[in-house]
Amino acid sequence: MLTTSLPGSRNIYAMPTIKDVAKAARCSTATVSRTLASPEKVTEATRERVSRAIAEVGYAPNVAARNLRRAESKTIVALLPDISNPFFSEIINGMEEVAHQAGYQVLIGDCEHDPARAEAYFRLLPTNQADGVLLLTAEVPVSLVQQASAQTNFPLVMACEFFADIDLPTITIDNYQAARHAIDYLVSLGHRRIVTLSGPAANPICIERVRGYHDTLAAHGLSDAIHVAEGDFGFRSGYLQGLTLLAPSNTRPTAIFCHSDEMAIGVLKAARQLDIPVPEKLSVIGFDNIGFSEYCEPELTTISQPRTQIGQQAMRLLISLIKNEPAVRHQTLSTQLIVRQSTGKIQS
Amino acid sequence: MLTTSLPGSRNIYAMPTIKDVAKAARCSTATVSRTLASPEKVTEATRERVSRAIAEVGYAPNVAARNLRRAESKTIVALLPDISNPFFSEIINGMEEVAHQAGYQVLIGDCEHDPARAEAYFRLLPTNQADGVLLLTAEVPVSLVQQASAQTNFPLVMACEFFADIDLPTITIDNYQAARHAIDYLVSLGHRRIVTLSGPAANPICIERVRGYHDTLAAHGLSDAIHVAEGDFGFRSGYLQGLTLLAPSNTRPTAIFCHSDEMAIGVLKAARQLDIPVPEKLSVIGFDNIGFSEYCEPELTTISQPRTQIGQQAMRLLISLIKNEPAVRHQTLSTQLIVRQSTGKIQS
DNA sequence: CTGAAAGCGCTTACAG
DNA sequence: CTGAAAGCGCTTACAG
CATH class of the missing domain: 3.40.50.2300 (Response regulator)
Structure with missing residues (x-):
């Protein structure tokens, strides 16, 4: 283990880096990186040598470095009006399922009905902390949304709610x-x-x-x-x-x-x-x-x-936008009247 | 605006960087950085010049770069057994309040009662995506927790639940x-x-x-x-x-x-x-x-x-651990029996 | 108080 | 298929 020289670090021992792996595998850092990102570009022998080296030194890639280099964060912000509303839990499950599968994390932003909070979460995009925003509330500053939707590099999808006068990509019900x-x-x-x-x-x-x-x-x-x-x-x-x-x-x-x-x-x-x-x-x-x-x-x-489905489709749409893939910008999902015991014929 | 040369970037226009600010303020990037991080180290004149330049070019610091350099993420992972349980919403509010005030984000990890999920979230620490873990569930692989608690650089706090045989910093009730x-x-x-x-x-x-x-x-x-x-x-x-x-x-x-x-x-x-x-x-x-x-x-x-308080105290404790500040490792908060209408004298 | 420079840990175009 | 090298955007010890 190396001791780190980075001042201000709270770690006494530095994590192994890609250099340590390269040394152990007797190859360049480029090759280690390739083995991880696109194994098909590397011979099987190298692949195995690198894999062994990774296990040996206990390497885990530093995601902050990767994010900086790739100019992405692999993080989606999902803005809710109020996390205590049980309506959202299945939507969250749906979103996370799709996001995780695509290698994204979901940062849940509870706005507590406060537009200022929403604004703070929007700022995660220009600072490279998020790649897209999934809006589940209309209680955000409208100017912010207008600005965002006018930018080409601000992937934004709305689900459940919508704005009457801003044409955002939307997953909603009728x-x-x-x-x-x-x-x-x-x-x-x-x-x-x-x-x-x-x-x-x-x-x-x-x-x-x-x-x-x-x-x-x-x-x-x-x-x-x-x-x-x-x-x-x-x-x-x-x-x-x-x-x-x-x-x-x-x-x-x-x-x-x-x-x-x-x-x-x-x-x-x-x-x-x-x-x-x-x-x-x-x-x-x-x-x-x-x-x-x-x-x-x-x-x-x-x-x-269909809450799970709303979450899934909204996340799929957002990820398509992030990747600049073609996508259907509006989807309306169906609802169902569930008759239980709180309704009945009028008795005069 | 500069066009970016970074391949793979989805942005057509590059965000202004600290260099752009430095140029506009006619100073070095070090000075810009200092103005942001420790304004007291900079003369008032410089401070103003830099602030104006920041506004002028529309600068927002790239947090991935900062995180890489500082070897921190300013992110806390909070692991829940199940986000659909309304019990947690106030705890989350309490955690977020304290975290935001201290400049941390909270990434909510819904484990859906699946230890494998918890494991994935634990991995955010060695990869520099999180600075600490707040455990609100005992449904995680015990070996993982033991490992983590044995490490000095793995800040971990448990709230509500606990392990009978692992002495973790804990906020709990009796x-x-x-x-x-x-x-x-x-x-x-x-x-x-x-x-x-x-x-x-x-x-x-x-x-x-x-x-x-x-x-x-x-x-x-x-x-x-x-x-x-x-x-x-x-x-x-x-x-x-x-x-x-x-x-x-x-x-x-x-x-x-x-x-x-x-x-x-x-x-x-x-x-x-x-x-x-x-x-x-x-x-x-x-x-x-x-x-x-x-x-x-x-x-x-x-x-x-006292759910809000549990969230607040747990987050305070975790942040103290991250900063290597002294802290009380165990706190027991008080409960209250609230008598409503579902209980009454026995009628035989 | 300020600047030049090194370096955080990755990724990738380029050359071989 | 592989490596040397540049560079992502910051921060900070060091020197002045």
Whole structure:
């Protein structure tokens, strides 16, 4: 073992480098490098000698050096609005699966709904710490995204969410149709007073879902009953809005379409507290089909998104962009209405 | 803008480097570097000239180059057993807060209960891609941990979990006392047939909790009633074990102490299905106080861990180790029994 | 306080 | 197929 002379290093012993391997294999560092990067360019004899030498000295390539030389980081930043939202875990699994297979790492950037955080993560690209950004939130400074999307060397893909006025490569679901499907179902059960509990009103996916809600009611001649309340996707906002929406009144809704399962579960709690039986007197539909939706009382009717697939496809698309390969810039994946016990026929 | 000559680079335009700044500021690259790293070593005039030049050319330091030179990565790997467990989100927040403040990034390594994954993440250290590992799972190859802990240049901290026979720097709670507390409480409510629904039996924290359960029952002369079932911390295993444990019989338990909230919520579903009213005929205690525990029916009595604090302290400890600063190698943080509606006096 | 120079550990175009 | 050499973009001990 060599002692390192690099001041400031916390290691007392230096790791073996490619030079040590070259010496042990009695070849040049170029050959060692080639053996690792493109073994087919090297004779089998050399390959074996180098492999043995690598094992012998305990060599592991210094990735910082490789990254510097290759001007890449093999790292993808995935920006989430909030890591505590269980909706994202399967998407993350999907992304990581594809990324790892392609030799990329995924750095998860939890923005905690703070655009400043997002900005800090964007800066990883110009500093060579990331090769691309996978946006799973629209809560980022729009100017930043516009800038990035205008650059040719800023690979950026959006999944789940989108911007109404920036044409980013996107993997998404059809939020409009999903909402229509949910509302059609409620109407078919006999509901006439259907409220939407939306996520943040400015959020494009919520706007799409509200539009689907609008149009479906209109199609059924129920435009007078349109009522949209706003939450933040979380349990608590669902509970609080539930208490308000379900307060005793002649026009109490008989059904609530929620833009997230967490909000729907909050509404269920409010209904319980107000002694409103679900689904007898109130139907509730959620969105996302998180694991918890099967364990709440009653089990939640909800719209399922192909989360693993969203993660996989978004990552595939991003990697294609990074490699300058041709790719389909937009994909819309399908959703499914999962009927459980929180919805039922209207009982007047 | 210069065109880059680096083959294989996907950028058409090279980013400005420290040389460009030096030229614009009419000084050496050393001075630019110093202005950035230790401004106090540079006159104010120079500092200003350099700052202007940086803004002018749009310079951002290439972190891969810095990392190579400094032999550090400013990255921490945090290994989780399973990112979909909501227990970890606040811990992650706590870790990231401290890490970011100290200039470190956190790479979250989701091991998906697969030791091979953990091994891949461990390899980030010798390849200079990470400066330390924060272990939040014991599901890693023990030999790897032993090796790592024997090395002086492998900063490693464990949080939440621990190994019975490896003395790692650790931030943890007192699982034994937490269990005693829960069981004492159930006994005080009149329960005599108390079952523990444990996590994986080999898991040291579960062993500690089971020990607390044992000792408390013994202290109350209830050793005959000891019964431990095993789950995997998830909803489904709680539900399935609940169906088994609660099947009609004279010795059906009147209380179940679960090693996770998810399992407790699964048990609640099983009880509902079997028409066993909670808490009238069955008390259930969870562990962790995840957000969902307030929204299930009935609201869950559970043991709360200071999750944010665990994340913060673990990261502080790890960074101290990386910097070779003195640090307290073991900390035990306190827990709290949160009584809600899933527990009550025994009604025979 | 500042600059010239060496060097971190790789990779790759070029020549043989 | 292989090697010598240049260079990726920084940082820092050394000298002035």
